[in-house]
Amino acid sequence: MPEGRPSPLIRAPSQQLGPDYRPTEEKPTATVSTAPKINNLHILNQTPQLIALLTMIRDINTGRADFIFHSNRISRLLVEEALNHLPVLPHTVNTPVAGRTYAGVKFEGKICGVSIMRAGEAMEQALRECCRSVRIGKILIQRDEETSKPRLFYDKLPEDIKDRWVLLLDPMLATGGSALMAVDVLRSKGVPEDHILFLNLIASPEGVQNFADKFPKVRVVTAFVDEGLNDKNYIVPGLGDFGDRFFTL
Amino acid sequence: MNIPSLELPLSSFAALETPERSVTPKAHYSPPWANTSIIGIAGSSGSGKTSLSLAIIKELSLPWVVILSMDSFYKPLTSEQSAAAFRNEYDFDAPEAIDFDTLVERLRDIKTGKKAEIPIYSFEKHARLDKTNTIYSPHVVVLEGIFALHDERVLDMLDLKIFTEADGDLCLSRRLLRDVRERGRDIEGCIKQWFSFVKPNFHKYVEPQRNVADIIVPRGIENKVAISMVSDRIHKTLDHKSKMHQIELRRLGQVAEDAPLSDHVAVLQHTNQLRGINTILMDPTLPREDFIFYFDRLAVMLVEQAFSAGLCYKQHTVNTPVPGCTYDGLELDGEVSAVVVLRGGSCLETGLKRVIPDCRIGRLLIQTNFRTGEPELHYTKLAEDVSKHKRVLLMDPQMSSGGAALMAVRVLLDHGVEEHRIIFVTYLAGKQGLNRLMSVFPEIKVVVCRIVGDMESRWVEQRYLGC
Incomplete structure (x- = not known):
């Protein structure tokens, strides 16, 4: 989207949040995610604690330590949700309780993480907390100053990536320019489109729409779809520059 | 673009099958040390x-x-x-x-x-x-x-x-x-x-x-x-x-046997991941290192669930770094602390600290007397102001008959913690034990990963701690 023309904002809905047993007057009201009707867009349950975590990292007054800790908690919820989309096989095991079995499942297929540098690297810790020895590839995409289009500078990915499910990591999905290019890179290495899961904390309605138009089979897992983009292509209300707040600010 | 209607799954109690409020009559429990x-x-x-x-x-x-x-x-x-x-x-x-x-x-x-x-x-x-x-x-x-x-x-x-x-x-x-x-x-x-x-x-x-x-x-x-x-x-x-205490526990169990599960009990949603992790944890040949890794991961899910199912939030509007933008969000209302029921409860501490790193943690040592089968309170150390904490997570990875849980809740009440402020967090719970607990303390909240058969041995802490 060219700069200078902000898209019309979608007003995010407000909702009273809390468990069912609690009377309505005891449930505080908060703004929850907009819910574009898009297949393969998966928005985390808007629980009060998720909203509280997002409130923390959106707050301009939150320092770096708290920003890192709380964004990591959200990333972990995203990873747990994304892993649920991987295929499993039925698998019944004996339990430590004599004579009892558990009808469980076994994970099938190998995975790897790919982070879009540098902000995507901020989500690697959460991925490692759920999958200890996971391989993590990197892709560096920067905006070209002259054309103002994203350009691939560097990639280093596992050799056998085409046989793996890929968790693509980038915390903010604004226009989606870099992420779309990253998916192109993965596809050029032979990764099937439907084996890619794109994880982000906050997305814009334009971003998720662009993804649905270009790669309808890529699953987008996000914590929140915001109201839109401003004239500088920042997500609003957003949280500012994720990479800066996590690494250097 | 149209303003979309909100169709998100918002219930924190996704796996609960009976939405109607249960009508279990309140029962009475007196700890073995009453009538000293x-x-x-x-x-x-x-x-x-x-x-x-x-x-x-x-x-x-x-x-x-x-x-x-x-x-x-x-x-x-x-x-x-x-x-x-x-x-x-x-x-x-x-x-x-x-x-x-x-x-x-x-x-x-x-x-x-x-x-x-x-x-x-x-x-x-x-x-x-x-x-x-x-x-x-x-x-x-x-x-x-x-x-x-x-x-x-x-x-x-x-x-x-x-x-x-x-x-x-x-x-x-x-x-x-x-x-x-x-x-x-x-x-x-x-x-x-x-x-x-x-x-x-x-x-x-x-x-x-x-x-x-x-x-x-x-x-x-x-x-x-x-x-x-x-x-x-x-x-x-x-x-x-x-x-007499044993007879009383049994009687409470019979009262509670067929009652529907209270809506204060939140069971974790059994996603593929959760079932996969459970499958791994159940395997008796799993190395202990892996058991600890997967159990810690599961403990985080339990604590996160306790955060959405039991805690209190208040409205909180913040400015974001994007000029002119505000967000109407939430923040935690009041202090959340935890009390672990030793020794099993300590298995949930790593997960707890990944969610609240500076959580204040009280400790109770309750051991079941192998001769009488009766739970015994050996040690109590709680925060001085525990009665003022907005919510207290009471953590024990397993409950079968509910004897230890009843005792632990009783101890918190005796230290001034109001019943509705207690959230009992557990990995495995027997249905009968759970109903027994809820019939005695209907105001507490429970977060549980799986509801299992009654009278399982306490194998989780044995696997986690290695002895």
Whole structure:
């Protein structure tokens, strides 16, 4: 989207949040995610604690330590949700309780993480907390100053990536320019489109729409779809520059 | 673009099958330490009450026996009384010197299983100190003091009344030694006190207590027969109480067997990941390193679920770094702390700290007695202000009969935590045990990963801790 023309904002809905047993007057009201009707867009349950975590990292007054800790908690919820989309096989095991079995499942297929540098690297810790020895590839995409289009500078990915499910990591999905290019890179290495899961904390309605138009089979897992983009292509209300707040600010 | 309608799954209780509010009738549970056995030991000053109490405790060889000295209940003195006391002219050996009202109140607390704050009396200052000693959950209390059998209200609460007897000369010499050595008095003052107060009071107030005593023990600790008789009798009473407690637990279980699950119970949604992790954890051949890794991961899910199912939030609007933008969000309302039920609860601590790194954590050690199958409270250490915390997560990875959970909740209530503030977090729970817990404490919230068959052994902590 060219700069200078902000898209019309979608007003995010407000909702009273809390468990069912609690009377309505005891449930505080908060703004929850907009819910574009898009297949393969998966928005985390808007629980009060998720909203509280997002409130923390959106707050301009939150320092770096708290920003890192709380964004990591959200990333972990995203990873747990994304892993649920991987295929499993039925698998019944004996339990430590004599004579009892558990009808469980076994994970099938190998995975790897790919982070879009540098902000995507901020989500690697959460991925490692759920999958200890996971391989993590990197892709560096920067905006070209002259054309103002994203350009691939560097990639280093596992050799056998085409046989793996890929968790693509980038915390903010604004226009989606870099992420779309990253998916192109993965596809050029032979990764099937439907084996890619794109994880982000906050997305814009334009971003998720662009993804649905270009790669309808890529699953987008996000914590929140915001109201839109401003004239500088920042997500609003957003949280500012994720990479800066996590690494250097 | 149209304004979309909101169709997100917002329920925190996704796996709950019965949405209607359950109607389990509230049941009553009293912990095994309620109706505490109290033994009163009276007798003349220096007749060997303290030694006898110690001898009985030694013979009992039980945990949870407490000696309560009536010296703790001396009335605080006015300045004139205090001056008289320092001149050895205040009568400490008359019933008027004892604050029987406070004593009766504290004994009632102990008898009903509540926490009792016992005053500390300083003989050097003749005043109560600001500190108190806390007595909680004893099974036997030995109340010793010259007037232990004096007050009617106290007598009503005693299960066994003992009067010790000793020769008068022996009493005087023992008292002299003790007061000079331990209470910083001089010999002349002590003798003055003996003849002006102690001796006349003995005949007037102390000796008549013989008439209400169940047994009179001459020769103090040398009297081995009397000591073993007393100890046998206490053992019998405790065995009976333990049996009654077991019967009570079973009865609660029967009441609760077929009740629908309360809507205060949140079961984790069984996603593929969760089932996969469970499958891994169940495998008895899994290396312990992997067990710990996957269990910690699961513990985080449990704690996160407790955060959405049980905690309180308030509205909080923030400015974002994007100019002119605000966000109407939420923030936690009040402090959240945790109490782990040892030793199993410590397996959930790593997960807890990944969510609240600086969480304050109280500890309870509850062990099931392998002989009687009864849970026993060995140790309690809670934050001073736990009663003021907005929510308290009570953590134990497994519950089967619910005996330990009932006891743990009871302990929190006795320390002033309101029932609706307690969130019990567990990995595996038996349906019957869960219903039993909810029928006794319907206001608490429970977060559980899986509901399993009743009476599973506590294998989770064994696997996690490796022994």
